[in-house]
Amino acid sequence: MSKPVLIVGGGPAGLAASHALASVGQPSILVEKEDCLGGAPILSGYAKLVPSGEWAKDAIGGMVDRVMQSEHVEVITEAKVTSFDGEPGHFKAGLSNGTSVDVRSAILCTGFTHFDSHNKPEWGFGTYPDVVTTAQVEQMISSGNGVRCPSDGRKPERVAILLCVGSRDRQIGREWCSKICCTVSANIAMEIREEIPDCHVYIYYMDIRTFGLYETKYYWRSQEEFKVKYIKARIAEVTSDGKRLIVKGEDTLVKRPITIPFDMVVHAIGMDPNVDNPDIASVFGVDLETNGYLDHASSYSGTGLTKRPGVFVAGSAIGPETIDDSIAQGKAAAMAALEQRHLHLLAAELVG
C-alpha cells in the first residue's frame, strides 16, 4: 500500500484534498486540532453558504461524512503536528497526542482565524450586546431561531452591517482585504430581509467587492429584489442613546456626517492569519509572508508549493479565500502530491 499523505486541517480545503486522494486510492491521514471536522463553516455554525446556497451543515457536513466513511482516510482529531522531519516520500510527523505517523508528503490546509471584534473597540463590540458579528448572525440563522437582538430577544427593525471590520484597516495592522465579506454580507442581508420583511437593512462600505458573477447574484439582487441599502461611508464609532445603537460617521458620497439609530449592528469580520501560523511554519519549515499567512511559491507552474519540497499548501492558510476556491486549491494540492508520488514511483522503477 502507498504511504499516506498527511493533511493538516479538516476544513473545506483539507476535506477536498483528502477526498480527492481517497477517490484515486491514495491513503491520507487527516489531522485536525479541534474535536470535529468541517473547519470554520461547521465550527462557527455558518448558515447558507456563498455561492452555492447550500446550508453549511449539509454541504460541508456532507464533505465531512464522505471523508469519515472513507477507508482511505485516517482521521485524527484533537491533535496538532509538533514535528515534521525527513525528505519527500519519507517524512515522520510527530503529533501532540504522543504518536507519530510516516507520510510521503504534507498538505497544509490550516485555514484562518476570525478577526476578534474586541480589537475594534470604537465600533461597540463587547460594549453593547446588540453589536454582533457576521459569524454570530450566521449562527442565529442556522439555529432556526431567527435573527434577534441579544439584549432582549426582539426582532430588529433596523440593522446596520459594517464592512471591513478587521480588514483594510492599517490602524489595527490589517491592510489586506478579506475577499468574501462583501458577498457574505449581501447574502446575510437578504436572509434577514427574507425572515423579517419589515426590517430595514443597511450595508456601510468602502468599496463593494462582489467580484465576478457575485455582482448579479448578490449585489444587484440584494438591492433590487430585497431592498437592501448600500451606503459608502467612513464609520467613526458605534454608541448608544440608551434605547438604540447609534452609528456615527460620514457619508463619503454626499460628504455629510451621519448619526443613525439601529437595533442591531453587525460587524462583517475579516479573516486573520491563523493564530497558529508561526508554530505551523516553524514545525514544517515553511515561511510566513508579510501579513502572517503561510507563504507559497508565486509561480504559475507550481500551485500550492512551499519552499520545502513535499510540503504543499491550500485554502485560507495562504490568504483570505472563498470556500469554493479553497476546495479547488485543496484538490490542486492533492494533484501536486500525487505528481510527487508518481515521480518517486518512476524514480523507484529506474533504480529498481
Add this chain to the structure above:
Amino acid sequence: MSKPVLIVGGGPAGLAASHALASVGQPSILVEKEDCLGGAPILSGYAKLVPSGEWAKDAIGGMVDRVMQSEHVEVITEAKVTSFDGEPGHFKAGLSNGTSVDVRSAILCTGFTHFDSHNKPEWGFGTYPDVVTTAQVEQMISSGNGVRCPSDGRKPERVAILLCVGSRDRQIGREWCSKICCTVSANIAMEIREEIPDCHVYIYYMDIRTFGLYETKYYWRSQEEFKVKYIKARIAEVTSDGKRLIVKGEDTLVKRPITIPFDMVVHAIGMDPNVDNPDIASVFGVDLETNGYLDHASSYSGTGLTKRPGVFVAGSAIGPETIDDSIAQGKAAAMAALEQRHLHLLAAELVG
C-alpha cells in the same frame, strides 16, 4: 494504456489540467482552436502577470513547453470539437479537421473573449487612435518598445485608465464584474510609471476590487510607491480638443463635473463569455448560465461538474477568473477526471 482525457482549450486551465494528468501518467488530448497554445496571456501578448510578476511568455510559455514535451499529451491545434457522443469512459469526439478521438472524459477549459471596446463607442475607442485597451498596453510593454501614443509614437505625459469597460454595465448587457481588471490596471499603472517616471497615471473607478492580498501588493503599492491616483468617477465620454483626449464625467466623491486632458486613455476591458459558448454548450450537452458562461454544478461536493457526467469545466469558461484560480481549477478538474477513471476501474474490477 488508459484511454485519454479530452481537454478543450490550451490556456492556463487547460495547460494545468493536461500537465497534472500527464504527471500521474494519465494521457490526454489537448484540442486548441488557435494555431498555438497559451490562451489569452500568450495570444494577446500579456506582459508581467498578476500576481506572480512573471512575464507571460516565460510563465505561460513554460507551461506550454512542458505540455508540448510531454509524452502523455497529444496536442491538436487549429481544431474545434464538433461532436461529442457516448458515455463516461467511452466518448467519441469528432473534430473540425475531420478526425475523431476516443476519450474517457472531457474537461472544457475554453476560456473567455475580451470585451470589444467598439461596443462602448462614447468612450472613444475606434474614434481616437490614442484610446487603447489594457490588452494593447500589455502588448506595448511586452514588446519591449514601451508605452507610446499610437497616433505619433510620443511618450504619454498623462494616462487615464478607465475601469469596468464592458463590465458592471447594464446598458450594454454586461452586469457581471470581470474580477481581475482592477488589479491588472494597478499593475499596468505601475509598469507605466516605472518606464516613464514623469508620466501621471490616473485610474477612474466605481469600486476598487483589489481583493485579498492584492490590496497591499497592488492598490496601496501603486498609490504609495508609484504615486498612481485613483478617482471615483462616472465617466460620460471621451472626446478630443484636437491635441489631447478629454475625459468628461463626474467625480462622484466631490460631486463635481470633470473635464480632464490626457495623452492616452486605456480601457480596462472585461471578460465576455467565450463567443463560441453556445456552440460548445450544444456540442457537449452542457448548459449556459444566465450571462452566457458555461454552467456548472453549484455544489461544494463537486468542483467542475456539469450536468453531463464525464464532462468537467474549469477556468474562465465558467465566469471571469484569475489566472492562478484558473490553474487551480484546471488541476481540480483533472483530479475529478481521475476520480471518475478510478470509479470505472473499480467497477471493472467488480464486474471482472
